[in-house]
Amino acid sequence: MISIKNVWKSFGDNEVLKGLDLHIPRGETLVVMGRSGCGKSVLLKLITGLMKPDKGEIWFDNIEISKLKLKDFNQIRRRIGMLFQSSALFDSMTVEENVGFMLGQHTKLSKREIQELVAEKLNLVDLDDTQHLKPAELSGGMRKRVGLARAIAFNPEVILYDEPTTGLDPITCAEINKLIRNLHQKLKVTSVVVTHDMDSAFFVATHIAMIHDGRIVFNGTPNEVGKTGHPILHQFISGSSNSALGVHNR
Ligand SMILES: Nc1ncnc2c1ncn2[C@@H]1O[C@H](COP(=O)(O)OP(=O)(O)OP(=O)(O)O)[C@@H](O)[C@H]1O
Ligand SMILES: [Mg+2]
Secondary structure (H helix, E strand, O other): OEEEEEEEEEEOOEEEEEEEEEEEOOOOEEEEEOOOOOOHHHHHHHHHOOOOOOEEEEEEOOEEHHHOOHHHHHHHHOOEEEEOOOOOOOOOOOHHHHHHHHHHHHOOOOHHHHHHHHHHHHHHOOOOOOOOOOHHHOOHHHHHHHHHHHHOOOOOOEEEEEOOOOOOOHHHHHHHHHHHHHHHHHHOOEEEEEOOOHHHHHHHOOEEEEEEOOEEEEEEOHHHHHHOOOHHHHHHHHHHOOOHHHHOOO
16 A cells, blocks of 8 residues: 655754665554654654655555656545654644535535535544544643544545554553554554554554664564564663553553
8 A cells, every 4th residue: 555665864963764675565554653853753654645656656556756746646645544743733723624624625616515524524533522622631641633534635545644552541541542443443544653652552553563773674463563572662661651561551
């Protein structure tokens, strides 16, 4: 579904990605881990085309998106939903306007049709009857879910989640994790989830990859993570949580 081949990305003399290779088959939920600043958000932005690589190729379903012109890109972008690290909602708009915004901009659907689609998406993220609220009236977990409803507005084939549970309490975290898993099952999407939270990683992942020093240093199933002797991965996991390895393999 997504192939990243020898991708390089620098900002000035800050070399972030240094020949990163990653292949994400259709239907997989890949969790991407790595130290703060290692390039996880950059990787997601490259996949959505919000950034271009300096070198290398990014393929989405047999289309090389790293070479597309902006106008052709809009077509692809609908097929990829992104939940941003900050949720990135418009504060002045209601929940309904936030979720339906891109539908209004990029389709010829009537107001009524958009309202119906928005209600359907809000139902999928367990936020019925919140259409008229403003972001300031929502809890952090609700804001994430509005962001997620907006990310799935176009029925994307791929959903990218940038730290979907960071800053949420453990119960809300667990709700978001369940939602990620449910959406994966209901919508049959391919997902990429960036997270520092080991419990989340083991709960949602079919595969777990780790970025270190600009490359993928590990990519395997949660089970393989438990068995690996990979020193960097091991250090990362034991530094984050003592329980993650034993308890959450599924
Ligand atoms: N638009 C940009 N301009 C300049 N530097 C950038 C830009 N975007 C990212 N960077 C740099 O690239 C590096 C990777 O950033 P990125 O946001 O991908 O980190 P991350 O792995 O998502 O970290 P975190 O876990 O803290 O979110 C950082 O050093 C960051 O400062
Ligand atoms: Mg980030």
